[in-house]
Amino acid sequence: MAPIGLVQARSDGEILMVNPICAQLLMPLSRNGELTNLFTALEGLAPDLRHRVQTFESTHGMICEAMHLQINAGAQGRKDSQILSLSLLKLDAERLMAVLSDVTQSVKRDRELRQSQAWINTLVTGLIDYALVALDECGRLQSWNASIGRVTGFEQHEVVGQDYSLFYPPDGMSADRVLDRLCEADESGWSLDEGWRMRSDGTRYWGSCLIAPLHAPDEAQSEARAYSLIIRDVSDRREATEALRNSVSCDHLTGLANRRAFFDGAELELQRWKRAPRPLSMVMIDADHFKRINDLHGHAAGDAVLRHLAAGLSATFRAIDVVARIGGEEFVALLPGTTIEGAEAVALRLCRSIAEQSVEVDGTPIRYTVSVGIAAMEEGVEGINTLIQRADVAMYAAKSNGRNRVERWHADLRRASSAAQPA
Numbered sequence: 001m002a003p004i005g006l007v008q009a010r011s012d013g014e015i016l017m018v019n020p021i022c023a024q025l026l027m028p029l030s031r032n033g034e035l036t037n038l039f040t041a042l043e044g045l046a047p048d049l050r051h052r053v054q055t056f057e058s059t060h061g062m063i064c065e066a067m068h069l070q071i072n073a074g075a076q077g078r079k080d081s082q083i084l085s086l087s088l089l090k091l092d093a094e095r096l097m098a099v100l101s102d103v104t105q106s107v108k109r110d111r112e113l114r115q116s117q118a119w120i121n122t123l124v125t126g127l128i129d130y131a132l133v134a135l136d137e138c139g140r141l142q143s144w145n146a147s148i149g150r151v152t153g154f155e156q157h158e159v160v161g162q163d164y165s166l167f168y169p170p171d172g173m174s175a176d177r178v179l180d181r182l183c184e185a186d187e188s189g190w191s192l193d194e195g196w197r198m199r200s201d202g203t204r205y206w207g208s209c210l211i212a213p214l215h216a217p218d219e220a221q222s223e224a225r226a227y228s229l230i231i232r233d234v235s236d237r238r239e240a241t242e243a244l245r246n247s248v249s250c251d252h253l254t255g256l257a258n259r260r261a262f263f264d265g266a267e268l269e270l271q272r273w274k275r276a277p278r279p280l281s282m283v284m285i286d287a288d289h290f291k292r293i294n295d296l297h298g299h300a301a302g303d304a305v306l307r308h309l310a311a312g313l314s315a316t317f318r319a320i321d322v323v324a325r326i327g328g329e330e331f332v333a334l335l336p337g338t339t340i341e342g343a344e345a346v347a348l349r350l351c352r353s354i355a356e357q358s359v360e361v362d363g364t365p366i367r368y369t370v371s372v373g374i375a376a377m378e379e380g381v382e383g384i385n386t387l388i389q390r391a392d393v394a395m396y397a398a399k400s401n402g403r404n405r406v407e408r409w410h411a412d413l414r415r416a417s418s419a420a421q422p423a
Contacts, residue, residue, distance in 0.1 A: 005100035011053065011093065013039035022100050025084060029071070038098060045069040045259055046086065047328050048252040051303065056090055063088040063096075068107065068248065070260035083107045083260070130232045134214070137225040139163045139178040151207075151233055153200035164211075164229055167197050169204070171318040174337050180272045182227060185211045194234065196319075206238035207231055251325040253303060254310035262324035266334050266384045269322065273377055280336055280377035281343035284391035285313065285350070287329040288369045288403040301361040302329075305368055308359045316350045332388065340376040340408060347372040347406040355404055369404035371395055376409075 005022025009015050014037055018026070026041050027033070035041060039050040046069055056063050069084040085103040090096055131151040134142045140163050144156040152167060159166060165173035172195065185191040190212045197207035214226040249261035257265070273280050287293075287309060294302040306329060313331060317323050322334040335343050351370060358365040373394025381387055394409040401407065 005098075007038055007098040007100065009038045009096045009098065011090075011096060013037040013050065013053075013096075016095075022098075025100050025102065038096070042069065042086070044327055045071060045084075047259075047325060047330075048254075049088070051253050053088070053090070053096065054299070058090070060090050060092055063090055066103075068103070068260050070263045130230055133159075133164075133229050133231075135164060135182075135211070135227040135229050137182070139165075139182055139227075141166075141229075142226070148231075151231055152197075155200070158200065164209070167207075167209070167231060169196055169198055169319060172196060172320060174320055176272070176276070176278050176337050177320060179276070181211055182225075183272075183275060185213050185227060186217075186225075189213070197231065197233075205233050206235040208234050251310075254307055254325050256310050256313065256331070257322065257324035259324065259326045262322055262326060262332060262334075263384065265322035269334055269336050270377075270384055272336070278337060279339040279342070280334070281338045281340050282375045282377075282387045282391040283333040283335065283343055283347055284373045284388070284395040285309070285331040285333070285347075285370050286372075286395055286399070288371055288399070290329040290368075293366060293368060297361060297364065297366060301359075301364075301366060304359050304361050305366060308357070309354065309370065312350060312354055312357075316346060316353065332391070340374060343374045343376070344406055344408065347374055351404060351406060371398035371403050372406045373398055374406065374408050 005025050006017075006019045007015060007022050007026075008017040015035055018035060023035060026035055029041050029044065039053075042049055046067065049064075052063050065087045067086045067088075069086055071082050071084065082102065083104045085099075085101050087099040088096060089098075131145065131147045133145050133148055136142050140161055141159045144160055148154055148159060149156075154166070163175075163178050165175075165178050181191045181193070190210055192208065192210045194208040195206070196204045197209070198204060208231070210230045210232075212228050212230075214228055215224060249257055249264075251258045269280060272278075287305060290302065290305070293305055306325070309329075309331065310325065313323050313333065317333050317335070320336055322336075323331070324333075325331050335346070338346075351372060355367075355369050358367045360366070373391045373396070375387055375390035375394060377387055381390075390409040393413045394407045397413055398405045398407040407413075
C-alpha cells in the first residue's frame with residue numbers, strides 16, 4: 001500500500017496494475033466507469049500523453065515529471081480547482097509506470113510564494129533598467145518621468161494622459177483589462193504580468209509590468225485612487241521564462257495552452273466578469289472526421305492536422321484571448337470583451353480559412369474542416385464548466401447539422417444534448 005497513486009501499464013496504455021489510491025483519483029475521470037487504459041482515462045486532462053510516449057526515443061527514462069493536470073475548475077460548489085501531479089516513467093520497451101497524486105494545496109502555496117518573490121525581485125534588481133510612472137484611478141499616466149523614455153522610447157507628449165495600454169501590442173490589452181488590473185492590484189496589493197511590450201518605434205521587447213496601489217486600502221473605492229507602474233525590460237530572461245512556461249502550461253504537440261493553463265486563465269476571466277459584468281464568449285472547436293484522418297493516413301498525419309489547426313487558431317484569435325487544446329481534437333477559446341455576435345463572426349472566419357487550406361503530409365494533401373459551437377456568459381451560468389458544456393452542445397449541433405459550420409448555444413439545444421454525438 002503505497003502512500004501515492006501507482007499504475008503499471010503497457011506501452012499502449014493498457015493498465016496492468018493500479019493501487020487503490022490511484023484508482024480513487026482516476027475513477028472520476030473515466031467516462032464509462034472502467035479503468036482499462038491510462039491514456040484513455042487521462043485523455044481529457046492530458047490529450048498529448050500518448051504522443052509523448054510514442055515519441056520518447058530512449059529505451060527507458062522519465063517521459064514527464066510532476067506534470068500538473070487540472071480538473072473540476074468552475075464546478076458548482078467548488079471554489080478552487082483540483083490539481084493532480086503525474087510522473088510517467090518508461091521502464092522498458094513494453095512497460096510504463098505512472099505516479100499520480102493530489103497536489104492542489106501545495107500548488108496554491110507555491111503560486112503565492114512565487115508572486116511574493118516576483119514582487120521582491122522587481123524592486124531590488126535591475127534598478128537602472130526600469131520605467132516608473134504614476135497612474136490615476138483610470139490607469140492614465142499622470143506625469144512624465146525620464147525613465148519612460150529610456151526604456152520605451154516614448155516622449156512626454158506621447159504618454160501623459162494616455163492609459164498604460166500604450167506600452168502593449170494592439171491586441172495585448174483592452175480597455176476592460178486596463179481597469180481589471182487596477183482592481184486586482186487593490187485586492188492583492190499588486191498586479192504583475194510579463195510578455196511582449198511595444199516601444200515607440202513599433203519594435204517589441206519582453207517586459208514585466210507591475211502595478212501597485214499608492215492609496216490606502218480603505219480608499220480603494222474612492223476617486224482619490226492612484227497607482228505606480230513599473231516597467232522593466234527583461235528580454236535577457238525571456239528564453240528561460242518561456243521554457244518554464246512551455247514546460248508547465250503548453251500542450252506538448254501543438255504549442256497552445258494546455259488544459260491547466262486554460263482553466264487558470266478562464267477562472268481569472270470569470271472573476272473579472274463577476275466583479276464587472278461585460279461580454280465574455282466561449283468558442284469550442286473540433287476537427288471533423290478526425291478518426292477517419294487517422295485511419296486513412298496514420299497518427300503522424302493526424303498530429304500534423306492538429307498542429308495546422310493550432311496555427312490557424314493562433315492566427316485567428318487575439319493575444320488577450322485564452323486559446324487551448326483540451327482534448328484529442330478539441331480546442332477552446334475564451335474571448336474577453338466579445339459578444340456572441342462577435343464570437344460568431346470570428347468563428348465563421350476560422351471555418352472558412354481552415355476549409356480553404358490543406359495539410360501536406362509526405363506529399364499527400366489532406367483537407368479537413370472544423371465544427372464550432374459558441375456560448376456567452378450570462379446570469380445563471382454557474383461557472384466555466386457550464387459555459388464549456390453549452391459551447392460543447394452547440395458544437396455537436398454544428399456536427400449534426402452538416403459540419404463545417406458554426407452554431408450558437410440556445411436553451412432548445414439542451415433537449416438534444418444527450419443524443420448520439422457524431423465525430
